[in-house]
Amino acid sequence: MKNVVFVRSSSKPARVEKEAESLKNAGYSVRILYWDRNSNQSRVESKNGINIKYFGLKAPYGKLSLIPYLLIWWIYELFFLLRSESETIHSCCFDTLIPAILTKTIQKKKIVYDIFDFYAESLPENIPPSIRNIVSSFEKFCIRFVDFVIIVDNSRYIQIKEAKIQKMDVIMNCPNDIIVNPKSSPNTEFIIFYGGMISKTRGLMELINSIRDLDNIKFIIAGMGEDENLFKEISSKTKNVTYLGWINYEKYIDFTLSADLIFGFYDPKIPNNRLASPNKLFEAMMCSTPIIVNEETSMAEIVKQDNCGLIVPYSNHNLLKKSILKLKDNPELCLKMGENGRKAFEREYNWQVMSRKLIESYNNI
Structure with missing residues (x-):
């Protein structure tokens, strides 16, 4: 049985848990590491047979003040991955990728890089273009160390086409079909x-x-x-x-x-x-x-x-x-x-x- 660990720098689970559930049902052993930015309390839970670890460290979204918290997260993630028995790291977005690459270098693990959003273009609006370009170039450079890249839409390829990509596929963020009842009667408004x-x-x-x-x-x-x-x-x-x-x-x-x-x-x-x-x-x-x-x-x-x-x-x-x-x-x-x-x-x-x-x-x- 193959072992996979998902790493996500927030605790927003929708896409991560769909992917994890699909792999579990296909015979993979799956774990998830989230960064819970809303709490300083770390915790562990099990959901649908998948072990989930939450690293608790309150931190902002979309602000420059995130940087010191990000460094702490990277250190925690690196040691978590080094201790993990997982053979494949499923890295969700660029703020989880650098520890994954270091782990691969040390322990020869595989990396699946799932790009929810291209990082340079998700930075706060007040970031100078020169800094944004540096981040963009660095993300593309890091992609060369990845075994498989996932993008969520065909249109996103333009953002990474200059990177050295080994393998890639498009897996859209589509929902499971959960509609069991038809639409109700028309609204009055x-x-x-x-x-x-x-x-x-x-x-x-x-x-x-x-x-x-x-x-x-x-x-x-x-x-x-x-x-x-x-x-x-x-x-x-x-x-x-x-x-x-x-x-x-x-x-x-x-x-x-x-x-x-x-x-x-x-x-x-x-x-x-x-x-x-x-x-x-x-x-x-x-x-x-x-x-x-x-x-x-x-x-x-x-x-x-x-x-x-x-x-x-x-x-x-x-x-x-x-x-x-x-x-x-x-x-x-x-x-x-x-x-x-x-x-x-x-x-x-x-x-x-x-x-x-x-x-x-x-x-x-």
């Missing part, structure tokens, strides 16, 4: 739902400004992030906007299933946003719910190809408003786009398809 990071870079203000004066349209927002206080305040003052805060995944799917439209905007000024292929697109497909996205993103190509939603420019408030009214006034179009998305999900954008690719990749390492 036209419900638009957004679930995810709460940030002004996600087009939330653009949508609020577009629907502020519209009747029988309600915008529901769920999640946590840097701008959550702003949207709490807006929610309290705007009659057709509701901010729920953090909700669990089951409730998130319930809202995705019951909504009339899913909102998926990403500010194209941020390079990683232009290449976004987020869960919410595939979850909307799974739930037979149309989605509206901005045309500057790679996911707009999927929406266009499968005709499962509408595409508008990021900053065109007038066209966004018209597009929402178009769907609100045409339930048949909403239904058809939802059906198109569901067909595409069943054909190729589900985790069962991606799980087979993951196992095949591991078997070929």
Whole structure:
């Protein structure tokens, strides 16, 4: 039996645990190491037969003040990996890769490098371009020591094409099919739902400004992030906007299933946003719910190809408003786009398809 350890510099489990579960079911012995940045208490738990270790060290996200905490995390990760009996290290994002490479050098282990986001383009906006370029070059240099690279979307290849890549595959972040009940009866209002990071870079203000004066349209927002206080305040003052805060995944799917439209905007000024292929697109497909996205993103190509939603420019408030009214006034179009998305999900954008690719990749390492 082959042994694999997943390493992730946060405790956000969705993709990690799907991949770990797929490998476990294929006969691999799997462990997970998370960095829990919300607590100073380390702990161990077992979930679905997988041993999970949480390294507790409170630390920020997306700030330069993270650097000293990152160094402590790297030291902890390195000693954890050196003590581990795992033959393969599944390194999730660049802030776990350097200890993995050191471990490989010492103990001749294999590395699978799973690039959730290209690190240089995920750095805070105030980082100078020169520093960003250095980080980018260093990540590409480190990839030469990796046995297998995973990217989450074909469009992401442009970010690493200059690296020396031994083997690579695309494994999208698609959900397991958990829909057992059909959509319920129509809503009395036209419900638009957004679930995810709460940030002004996600087009939330653009949508609020577009629907502020519209009747029988309600915008529901769920999640946590840097701008959550702003949207709490807006929610309290705007009659057709509701901010729920953090909700669990089951409730998130319930809202995705019951909504009339899913909102998926990403500010194209941020390079990683232009290449976004987020869960919410595939979850909307799974739930037979149309989605509206901005045309500057790679996911707009999927929406266009499968005709499962509408595409508008990021900053065109007038066209966004018209597009929402178009769907609100045409339930048949909403239904058809939802059906198109569901067909595409069943054909190729589900985790069962991606799980087979993951196992095949591991078997070929």
